[in-house]
Amino acid sequence: MRTEISTLGEFGLIDRLTASITPVNESTKRGVGDDAAVLSYPDKEVLVTTDLLMEGVHFDLTYVPLKHLGYKAAMVNFSDIYAMNGKPRQLTISVALSKRFSVEDVEELYAGIRLACERHEVDVVGGDTSSSLTGLAISCTCIGDAADVVYRSGAKPTDLICVSGDLGGAYMGLQLLEREKAVFHGQKEDIQPDFAGKEYLLERQLKPEARGDVVKQLSDAGIRPTSMIDISDGLSSELLHICKQSGVGCRVYEEHIPIDYQTAVMAEEFNMNLSTCALNGGEDYELLFTVPLEDREKVMALKGIKLIGYMTKPDDGSCLITRDGQEFALKAQGWQHDNKVSN
């Protein structure tokens, strides 16, 4: 079934997409339906983050289902709020659509956004749809709150460097999808890609989870990170952000960087350096944070958190210590999307 967007018009489409939205946060005073959303934050600080995603640059609809895209677009913004030690509360979504998209397509996209919002108790408070000459553009803005904001700038020498989950998986998932796309386009027959045993990597790429659970764990354990950032551009790049803004150096141990088994298998299959994937592959949306040395025992007791190194004086530089004991300066190769303008 395909309903043309023109049959509903912008207002009709927005009404349809936002009809059943009921705010769950006390801070949401008025959502969709006026010139602006109205929020109330008398007791906490307000966090704002925004993202603009462009088809063909940030996502490829040949292998990304629209529902997953919506889910991820929301999740990426939640991740930024968690990285400030905050809780996401409201989300606005603007989409620009070319004519090839139907009402059902937009509903799929919104279904993903709303699923993400339900899981993280976030209210959709603004929506805008308009047209685009070529592809799909999605702009999300997330508003959150925090009683005790954690910046990138608070790390001190001797602080321990911690990371949640595992790294490099989202990047390997992307490599896998790109390879299957190339195989598919090179063949005449309609063969199905073989993703058996690689589901975790696909999920890391297509359906990342923002780590609100980690923020809660830390709070429950009475640990206040001295600095925090989410890993969207790769561990190296994010570590260098913290070092620069905190005015410190760091030592990170290759052997302690958490990597999943599937990631390792795929890196071998692709003949890629595994540590490079973990250091520079982006989109893991894990949390990287530092804690004071005295919290060592407490943080080691947490599930799914790894200590990967420690902060140093700025003069000591930012280094990776390899398995064989060599030191290399960390470089921000980063993630490609936003680093260069293509085409």
Place this chain on the structure above:
Amino acid sequence: MRTEISTLGEFGLIDRLTASITPVNESTKRGVGDDAAVLSYPDKEVLVTTDLLMEGVHFDLTYVPLKHLGYKAAMVNFSDIYAMNGKPRQLTISVALSKRFSVEDVEELYAGIRLACERHEVDVVGGDTSSSLTGLAISCTCIGDAADVVYRSGAKPTDLICVSGDLGGAYMGLQLLEREKAVFHGQKEDIQPDFAGKEYLLERQLKPEARGDVVKQLSDAGIRPTSMIDISDGLSSELLHICKQSGVGCRVYEEHIPIDYQTAVMAEEFNMNLSTCALNGGEDYELLFTVPLEDREKVMALKGIKLIGYMTKPDDGSCLITRDGQEFALKAQGWQHDNKVSN
């Protein structure tokens, strides 16, 4: 001079664009440079509005200078905040750029955004640049505050309908620019378009001013609008929004709709119905609001505010009374950008 964006990289470009930004609002705790901006709003309600502008749909760079585009992108968001009886405080800007844009182009765009921000005392607290396969996409989110939010839903029967400035000018400016573009493309010789005597219309289209001054005037005069909206999609469309959300009808008098002399001259030149231009032409960014009947004298004493009609019971419908006394039902023909998906 043309500097490729790739020579700076995303972070270099953002550093360059945001280097000299100094916040002026007390509510801005931390701007650009972390995972999210940090704001503080202990005493007032927080307003959030967002917009996504796509090249070829919302703007045409053949006749819109980048500095004007930046100015307008910011101004359109400020206008939404003023329409809630608020004051804009913070702005985030994301831009996606294709390869044809240079660092200097982005600086021009930002120069316009920053000029708008300076004039309305708004802080840029977030910036993001990424690439686009085809055109330019700009996403702005504006955060503001209000001690006493005015919604679209508060109008009562007998309330007076008021509008600031004059209407239809931005639409005629667009027609003028489109005509000159067509003329220009049809001719081999490099003739300059003749805009003499039409400067006001061009300014209405290219450099609209959000009416913060009107919000201040109303407040100074002790008038609290019962409902308010900004005119982005045309008077008819906005009036119908207020009527629907307030559960009232309206009577608007054609003869009282404020129209500038230049708008009238151009409508004649284009052989267009002037009232249709004023009712359905978009992008004027004037304020449409209602006040209680007892504020009649006070509101009539204000400069640049016109009474155009009054609210009625819902059963009376929403009507335009023409100069010759006929009644027509108002229709939301609206503004084309967002109402249908093209191409």
